[in-house]
Amino acid sequence: MRVSAVIFVLFFVMSGLDQSKGHQSDIEPRLPMVEPPLETTTQISEVSVQSAGPAIVTLSLPTYIYSGETFHLKGEMIFEGPNIFIGSIEFLDTISPLHVDENGIFEATLGIPVGHKSGEYEIQILVYGLGQKLFRTELVEVRTKPRTEDYIHRTEHMKAITSDSSSLNRELEIRHEYNREYLPVRIGPGQFILPVFGPISTQFGERRVYENGSYGNHHSGVDFAAKEGTSVISSSQGVVTYIGNLPIRGDSVVIDHGGGVLSGYHHLSQTLVSLGQEIMQGQEIGEVGNTGFSTGPHLHWEILLFGVPIDPIQWTTDLFVRQ
Ligand SMILES: [Zn+2]
Structure with a gap:
């Protein structure tokens, strides 16, 4: 299909x-090697398992991303009872799917256009379940690669x-x-x-x-x-x-x-x-x-x-x- x-x-x-x-x-002469960005994991400790709606408990993103390159977004969400979630990510005017498994583990692969300007940009994470919805915004730094x-x-x-x-x-x-x-x-x-x-x-x-x-x-x-x-x-x-x-x-x-x-x-x-x-x-x-x-x-x-x-x-x- x-x-x-x-x-x-x-x-x-x-x-x-x-x-x-x-x-x-x-x-062609290669550019000097650029250090790959470190990946960081955000732990959100105040969210408890007893919360009524779904919530993101971990989110992993690079600290910065170069234009023209690809990166992974990974994380885990918690929710009550059985459910099926469909997620999407909006980033730099592109909407792409976010895969969420039955255990709440989610991931996406995203790319930055090569000519994109450097700066901080929003990543919007949206997850829909049966009668449940989760919305989260993160800022990521885009750097221009020489x-x-x-x-x-x-x-x-x-x-x-x-x-x-x-x-x-x-x-x-x-x-x-x-x-x-x-x-x-x-x-x-x-x-x-x-x-x-x-x-x-x-x-x-x-x-x-x-x-x-x-x-x-x-x-x-x-x-x-x-x-x-x-x-x-x-x-x-x-x-x-x-x-x-x-x-x-x-x-x-x-x-x-x-x-x-x-x-x-x-x-x-x-x-x-x-x-x-x-x-x-x-x-x-x-x-x-x-x-x-x-x-x-x-x-x-x-x-x-x-x-x-x-x-x-x-x-x-x-x-x-x-x-
Ligand atoms: Zn060519």
């Missing part, structure tokens, strides 16, 4: 604009693509369509794998600077330089939810991993799967190409969380391994 989510999707159409550094083997610039000298063909508003709108509409629906529950392993063998040529979040000095958007994924025809594999288990051509991202495969998580594989020369096909982690789904807005063969790889592109490399670490 598929569900529709009421989400306010933040799109970065121009962020799909790509460039590749061909077959060069050196990797991003490098990515210089792109556009060919006339590439300039034509970026100045064609009908193509840009078509790309936005298609992406909006495949972000509207997703499998309700996450499937497959929590930890993703890299989709291709090759050096990273453009990191997530790099700011585009064009030959005329104008700025484009932040890069919405990670680029891997690889020869045309190199195998592209699925980062995790899922179902093919889109296959086709996008004006900017070229020939593309998008896989639904459930729970609002999609992965996209773009600029392909060949697609080797069909719409609705179930895919295992590591299964070949296409071949590296140079289709769409691209200066050479490479793979543009994205992960979207409720329509928001977030840093895919973070998902290949053990941060998202289920307990």
Whole structure:
């Protein structure tokens, strides 16, 4: 069964604009490592088990979160008698589901758009049960992560693509369509794998600077330089939810991993799967190409969380391994 989510999707159409550094083997200089935020747990001691309505007794959040990154919210609520709760979280104009189990343990995975301003923002937690309702607001600090610039000298063909508003709108509409629906529950392993063998040529979040000095958007994924025809594999288990051509991202495969998580594989020369096909982690789904807005063969790889592109490399670490 598929569900529709009421989400306010933040799109970065121009962020799909790509460039590749061909077959060069050196990797973009990396930024200094930034210390991962500490996770804190709030104990709310004054709430007793005898309270009439449901109440949150523990809530775990990072102390701060970087723009473009993903984080977990976890906690426990208490309630009287048997009940079934349905929860949601509103954060940065996006409403996403909060999973609550029969023991009152709840969790959600949330992402911050890469260009989001730093500051303190509200997270609103809402849980409905049978005749019961729980509402809680927390403040979290968003910090801007420093991003490098990515210089792109556009060919006339590439300039034509970026100045064609009908193509840009078509790309936005298609992406909006495949972000509207997703499998309700996450499937497959929590930890993703890299989709291709090759050096990273453009990191997530790099700011585009064009030959005329104008700025484009932040890069919405990670680029891997690889020869045309190199195998592209699925980062995790899922179902093919889109296959086709996008004006900017070229020939593309998008896989639904459930729970609002999609992965996209773009600029392909060949697609080797069909719409609705179930895919295992590591299964070949296409071949590296140079289709769409691209200066050479490479793979543009994205992960979207409720329509928001977030840093895919973070998902290949053990941060998202289920307990
Ligand atoms: Zn790219």
